Structures are given as structure tokens and as C-alpha cells.
Amino acid sequence: MLDSALSVFKMGRNLARLMEGLGVTLEISCLAVALSIVLGIPIGLLMAGQRPIVKRILRLYLEFIRVMPILVLLFLFYYSLSKIWNINLSAMAVSILVFTLWGAAEMGDLVRAAVTSLPRHQWDSGRALGLTETQVSFYVIIPQAVRRLLPGVINLATRMIKTTPFVFFINLPDLVKVGQQIVEVAGFRNPLASVWVYGFIFIIYFAICYPISLLSRYLERRWPS
Amino acid sequence: MDLDFILAKGPIFLAAAQLTVTVAFFGILLSAVVGLLCAVVKFYRWPVAHRLVSAYIELARNTPLMVQLFFLYFGLPRLGFIWEGQTCAILGLTFLGGGYMAEAFRGGLSAVGKDQVEAGLSIGLNRFQLLRYVIVPQALAVSLPAISATTIFLMKETSVFSIVALPDLMYVAKDLLKEGHSSETNTLLVASYLAVILPISLIFAWLERRLRFAGFGS
Incomplete structure (x- = not known):
């Protein structure tokens, strides 16, 4: 049993290739999560803001992203963008773009929830103590908002990592795609290859x-809120 | 935009959407059953079962559906468990969904106060009656937002079923994309998923409002 498992990973550069696949998976996840956080904060502040039209548009964006499977979005951007607008993006760029579109919407909603859940008196008491607007932001509001935000953001990050195998469908050599390629070749000689590789x-x-x-x-x- | 193409290919998408809905229906229903059982086991802290259930929930929630499906569809047949694509898809969705549903129900169950349980026991309800009349109705109302989020999430996850050779919406779309007509195909694809998922999302939003109005779940 163990021999059969080890032989799959020792054959050729299989283990190294799996690690390269893992690298692609992590690259997409890290970039998309980082971009989502950066873009999600202003989006969330706008969602919590006072402009009704902006709020409407962002709400619609969020709801669309929530209802549409990420895989459909990947297809849309990968197969249509090039034809309609004559933009040619690599599979990698499309993946990061789509994951960021999704992540930024979800992050925006998390930021909106964190900001609006803070009671108004936090601002008022801060100012009553003689703090300036900036000081209230930095010493009162932001630390509390971050605490409310962090568990949700980490959760979102794991959701994004778990969705990365979708890039399989646009032929990006991520961990799952490489695994499938290895199974296709090794499966001829080693019938249990699929068990070991997918198990791994x-x-x-x-x-x-x-x-x-x-x-x-x-x-x-x-930090219970 | 070629309208004739859209009209000609409409029926194919309709059939594919039906398949998606069928698989999703059984998968989500079974997920809810598995989830509820797991949540009850955790709620009563049955000695060994409760550890097993916790381990299952962590495994299901921390791995992607695609990897679970690959293992089920390509791995397990080698060990003697052979199933066709549709069964495999439903099993995979249930494995994943069971973990998420368990967490959703657990949240609701833990919100039911100890006083409710004690009050139920003191008027002579047995364990089953206690669950049926006191705990589950209250827990369900509290769990509803999480159940709705999980249902929508599972509906969206059904989009990967073409990897187990199910001719679902993505499968049909990918086939047509090879022939060109990408904007028409993608329009049909987006419209199909909106038609399938949007109503569910709206029904849950309505249910959540109703239950909140009734004074539960706040």
C-alpha cells in the first residue's frame, strides 16, 4: 500500500509539480485576498455612507455577485471579455480579477456591517472628551471596527482559498489541475494513483x-461583539 | 447578439437547468438531514458520536467540494465503491453541505435557553417531544439566516458538477463556447442561473422577514 502511494509521488517530477500547483493556488488566493481587502474597505465605507444612488448600485453589485456562481463569472470574463471588448487577459489575470470582484463585494459588506454596528455614542463620547475627528477615528472607531471585522475577513479568506480549484475550468495549472494530470498518466500503471493524489x-x-x-x-x- | 441562436439553444439550457435543480434539491435536502442529525448529536454531547461528528464537520468545511468530488468519483471506485455521476454529485454535495448545515443548526440550538429544556422536561415531555415541540421550532427560526446562506452557497457550488460528467449548465455552456457565439452562450448561462438561484434567494429573504415579524430569531 505505502509503496504504491510513494511511487506515485516519486515518479518523475510529480511531487515538485504538485508543489508548483500549490504555488499557483496560493498565488491566486493571496493576491485576490489582499486586493479584496484593499478595495473592500472603501466600498464598505461607501455602502455605509449617505449617498443613496451609490448605495443602491453597490447593493446591486453585491447581490449579483452573491447569486451568481463564481464559475459563471470566470467563464464570462475568460470567454467573453476577449471577444466583446477585444481584451486578452491570461487565465491567471482573469482568476485574480474574478476572485477580487467577489472578495471586494463580500469585504465591502463586512466593512459596512462593522461600521454601522458601532453605536453612535462612540463618536459622541469621543468628541465630548475633547478628541479631534482624526483622534476619534484612530483611537475609538477603527480599533473596535477591526475587532468586529477580523473574524469575518479570515473566514472570507478561507472561502476564497476553497474556491480556487474553480480555475481548473479555465485550464490554469493549480493544485487540482496538476493532480488530475498526474492521475491521468500514473493511473495506467498504478490503479490507486487517484486515491493517493486526490487524498493528498x-x-x-x-x-x-x-x-x-x-x-x-x-x-x-x-473579542465577542 | 443572435436572437435565433438563443431561441434555438434555449431548450438545451432548460434541460440542463432541470438537472442542476434536481441534483441540488436532493443534495440540499440530504445536507439538511445530515446537518440536523449532527447538530443534535453535538447538542446532547453524546460521548463518542459527538467527537466523530465534530471531525466530520471540520473535514467537510475545510476542504473544497471539487476535491471531495474528485476523490469520490475517481478515487473511491478504485477501492471498490462505484457510483455514477449523479449519485456522486448528490453524495458530494451532501458531504459538503452536511458540515455547513450542522453549523447552521448548531447556532440555532445553542440559542435555545436551558430554561426552555428544563421547562419542557418538567411538564413531562420525553426527549423526542422536547426536540419536536420546544427546541427545533425555536432553533429553526434563529438558524434561518445561516440556513439560507448555506442553501444559496450550495446552489452555487453545483456549478462544478460537470467534472463528474453531469451535463449541467456549465457543461452545456462549455460545449457551446467551443463553437463560438460566446456572448449568446454566456447570456443564456447567466439568465439560467439567475432563474434558478434568484427565486430561492427571494423566498428565503421573505421567510426571514416573516419569522422576524413573528418575534422569533431576534
């Missing part, structure tokens, strides 16, 4: 996502 990928995803979700739960308990 299953464990890798679990090893990445489980600690992150534990962190999110720990923070939720530590």
Missing part, C-alpha cells in the same frame, strides 16, 4: 484551511 490534495487543503478557521473562531471568542 484533500489533506493539503485541510492543512491550510483548518488552522485559519481555528484562528477565526479564537478571535470570535476573544
Whole structure:
């Protein structure tokens, strides 16, 4: 049993290729999460703001993203963008773009919820103590908002990592795609190759996502809102 | 935009949407059953079962559906468990969804106060009656937002079923995209998913408002 498992990973550059696939998966996840956070904060502040038309538009954007499967969005951008607007993006660029569109919408909603859930008197008491507007923001509002935000953001990050295998459909060599290629070749000689390779990928995803979700739960308990 | 193409290919998308809805229906229903059972096991903290259930929930929630499906569809047949695509899709969705539904129900169950349980026991209800008349109705109202989010999430996850060779919406779309007509195909694809998922999202939004109005779940 163990020999059959090891032989799959030792054959050729299989293990190295899986690690390269993991690299692609992590690259998409990290870039998309980082961009989502950066873009999501202003979007969330606008969502919590006073301009009704802007709020309407952002709401519509969020609802569309929530209802549409990410895979459909990947197809839209990968197969239509090039034809309609004559823009040619690589599969990698499309993946990061689509994941960021999704992440920024969700992040925006998290920021909106965190900002609007803070009671008004936090501002008022801050100012009554003689703090300036900036001081209230930095010493009162932001620290509290970040605490409310962090568990949700970490949760969103794991959701994005778990959605990265979708790039398989636009032929990006991520962990799952590489795994499939290896199984296709090794499966001829080793009938159990699919068990070992997909089992290995299953464990890798679990090893990445489980600690992150534990962190999110720990923070939720530590800073109950 | 070629309207004739859209009209000609409409029926194919309709059939594919039906398949998506069928698989999603059974998968989500079974997820809810598995989730509820797991949540009850965790609620009563049954000695060994409660650990097993916790482990299952973590495994289901921290791995992607696609990897679970690949393992089910390409891995397990090698070990003697052979199933066709549709069964596999429903099983995969249930494995994933069961974990999420369990968490959704657990949230609701833990919101039911100890006094409710004690009051129920003191008027002579047995364990089953206590669940049926006291705990579940209250827990359900509290869980509803999480259940609705999970349902929509699972509906969206059904989009990967073409990897187990199911001729679902994505499968049909990918086939047509090879022939060109990308904007028409993508319009049909987006319209189909909107037609499938939007009503569910609206029904849940309505249900959540109703239950809040009734004074539960706040």
C-alpha cells in the first residue's frame, strides 16, 4: 500500500509539480485576498455612507455577485471579455480579477456591517472628551471596527482559498489541475494513483484551511461583539 | 447578439437547468438531514458520536467540494465503491453541505435557553417531544439566516458538477463556447442561473422577514 502511494509521488517530477500547483493556488488566493481587502474597505465605507444612488448600485453589485456562481463569472470574463471588448487577459489575470470582484463585494459588506454596528455614542463620547475627528477615528472607531471585522475577513479568506480549484475550468495549472494530470498518466500503471493524489490534495487543503478557521473562531471568542 | 441562436439553444439550457435543480434539491435536502442529525448529536454531547461528528464537520468545511468530488468519483471506485455521476454529485454535495448545515443548526440550538429544556422536561415531555415541540421550532427560526446562506452557497457550488460528467449548465455552456457565439452562450448561462438561484434567494429573504415579524430569531 505505502509503496504504491510513494511511487506515485516519486515518479518523475510529480511531487515538485504538485508543489508548483500549490504555488499557483496560493498565488491566486493571496493576491485576490489582499486586493479584496484593499478595495473592500472603501466600498464598505461607501455602502455605509449617505449617498443613496451609490448605495443602491453597490447593493446591486453585491447581490449579483452573491447569486451568481463564481464559475459563471470566470467563464464570462475568460470567454467573453476577449471577444466583446477585444481584451486578452491570461487565465491567471482573469482568476485574480474574478476572485477580487467577489472578495471586494463580500469585504465591502463586512466593512459596512462593522461600521454601522458601532453605536453612535462612540463618536459622541469621543468628541465630548475633547478628541479631534482624526483622534476619534484612530483611537475609538477603527480599533473596535477591526475587532468586529477580523473574524469575518479570515473566514472570507478561507472561502476564497476553497474556491480556487474553480480555475481548473479555465485550464490554469493549480493544485487540482496538476493532480488530475498526474492521475491521468500514473493511473495506467498504478490503479490507486487517484486515491493517493486526490487524498493528498484533500489533506493539503485541510492543512491550510483548518488552522485559519481555528484562528477565526479564537478571535470570535476573544473579542465577542 | 443572435436572437435565433438563443431561441434555438434555449431548450438545451432548460434541460440542463432541470438537472442542476434536481441534483441540488436532493443534495440540499440530504445536507439538511445530515446537518440536523449532527447538530443534535453535538447538542446532547453524546460521548463518542459527538467527537466523530465534530471531525466530520471540520473535514467537510475545510476542504473544497471539487476535491471531495474528485476523490469520490475517481478515487473511491478504485477501492471498490462505484457510483455514477449523479449519485456522486448528490453524495458530494451532501458531504459538503452536511458540515455547513450542522453549523447552521448548531447556532440555532445553542440559542435555545436551558430554561426552555428544563421547562419542557418538567411538564413531562420525553426527549423526542422536547426536540419536536420546544427546541427545533425555536432553533429553526434563529438558524434561518445561516440556513439560507448555506442553501444559496450550495446552489452555487453545483456549478462544478460537470467534472463528474453531469451535463449541467456549465457543461452545456462549455460545449457551446467551443463553437463560438460566446456572448449568446454566456447570456443564456447567466439568465439560467439567475432563474434558478434568484427565486430561492427571494423566498428565503421573505421567510426571514416573516419569522422576524413573528418575534422569533431576534
